[in-house]
Amino acid sequence: xxxxxxxxxxxxxxxxxxxxxxxxxxxxxxxxxxxxxxxxxxxxxxxxxxxxxxxxxxxxxxxxxxxxxxxxxxxxxxxxxxxxxxxxxxxxxxxxxxxxxxxxxxxxxxxxxxxxxxxxxxxxxx
Amino acid sequence: xxxxxxxxxxxxxxxxxxxxxxxxxxxxxxxxxxxxxxxxxxxxxxxxxxxxxxxxxxxxxxxxxxxxxxxxxxxxxxxxxxxxxxxxxxxxxxxxxxxxxxxxxxxxxxxxxxxxxxxxxxxxxxxxxxxxxxxxxxxxxxx
Numbered sequence: 001x002x003x004x005x006x007x008x009x010x011x012x013x014x015x016x017x018x019x020x021x022x023x024x025x026x027x028x029x030x031x032x033x034x035x036x037x038x039x040x041x042x043x044x045x046x047x048x049x050x051x052x053x054x055x056x057x058x059x060x061x062x063x064x065x066x067x068x069x070x071x072x073x074x075x076x077x078x079x080x081x082x083x084x085x086x087x088x089x090x091x092x093x094x095x096x097x098x099x100x101x102x103x104x105x106x107x108x109x110x111x112x113x114x115x116x117x118x119x120x121x122x123x124x125x126x
Numbered sequence: 127x128x129x130x131x132x133x134x135x136x137x138x139x140x141x142x143x144x145x146x147x148x149x150x151x152x153x154x155x156x157x158x159x160x161x162x163x164x165x166x167x168x169x170x171x172x173x174x175x176x177x178x179x180x181x182x183x184x185x186x187x188x189x190x191x192x193x194x195x196x197x198x199x200x201x202x203x204x205x206x207x208x209x210x211x212x213x214x215x216x217x218x219x220x221x222x223x224x225x226x227x228x229x230x231x232x233x234x235x236x237x238x239x240x241x242x243x244x245x246x247x248x249x250x251x252x253x254x255x256x257x258x259x260x261x262x263x264x265x266x267x268x269x
Contacts, residue, residue, distance in 0.1 A: 007164035050160040050173055083165030111160060112175055 001066050003100075004058040005077035009049040013091055016042035016098075016124055039096045042124030043103065046080065049117045056116035059106040073099035073125060093124030101125055131224050138183060139221035146196040149253065151183035153222050153233055179235055179260030181222075187244060187252035197244070197254045204239040212238065217261060224269070234266035 019035040048055070067074060081091055089095030103123040108116050138148045158175030188196045203216045217236045224231040241257035 007166060009161075009164050011165060050162050083167075115160060115173065115175075 001058075001062055003062060003074050003077050003080070004055065005079045006048055006051065006055060006058070007079045007082040008046040010047045011080070011083075012045045014043035016040055016093075016096075036126075038098070038126055040093075040098055040124055040126050042093045042096075042098065044076075044080075044100070044122040044124075046120040046122070047117065048120075050111055050115050051118065053114050053116050056108050056118045059118050059120060060108065063102055063106050067102060070102045070104065073101045076100055076122070096124070098124035098126055129226055131226070135225050137223040137225060139223065140199040141219045142221070143199075145185065145200075146190070147186035147188040149184040149186060151181065151222055153179065153181040155179050179237075179264065180240075180258065181237075181260075182241075182255065182257040185254045185256070187254055197256075200239055200256050201242050201244070201254060204242050218258070219265070220258065221266070231269045232266045233264065233269060235260040235264050236262055 018039050021033045023031045084091050100122045103121040107119040138145045159172040160175045163170045221234040237258040237260045240259050244254040
């Protein structure tokens, strides 16, 4: 089962960084070494407010059965970027050769019987 | 027959007994709406949440010939001695009625009294102001 193809209520994206090591001399001089050509460690926080419990269960099932928790990587669904009108590659990880994985378990909050809010934290990894 | 209701047609009951000297009452129902608008939408959308009931009433502080006071059943649900505070058993069954001859139009509910005030003003009649919040389902709706 792929990542649930639902439109989030809110989405935040952290563009990550290239693998850089920074060294500072005592006189303040900074030396940076670039260890790779691919930007990584992107972060995406997705909130799905007031969705049905059945839809909330899609995330829990995906986390449990498909990705073995935070272990396996995956691609996010097209609707995850809904509302973003620029190129998908700017708001993603795959353009830099990354895949997504869960940074931690999806957080489900019961709002009322049958209605839940789910927050998903993703991280881009090479 | 067509009819416009006025304050003369209103009555309020506590546990089935009509309360004397009610000046005014109001009952409010409200629906919590849960927003389901998502990214990319241009119009807001909602799904229904929890329904609630609340209201208030004003009574003249009145003592019957028998010595009983019309405010006792309401005020005693909140204004009380002891250290236990308010418990589940302190709900009051309220009926708000609009009367047309033998035709009663009712809203009946169980409620907690959440606010009660009573005082005395020079040159004025003593009034008790009571506010309440409904708990559980409405028992009767015939409006």
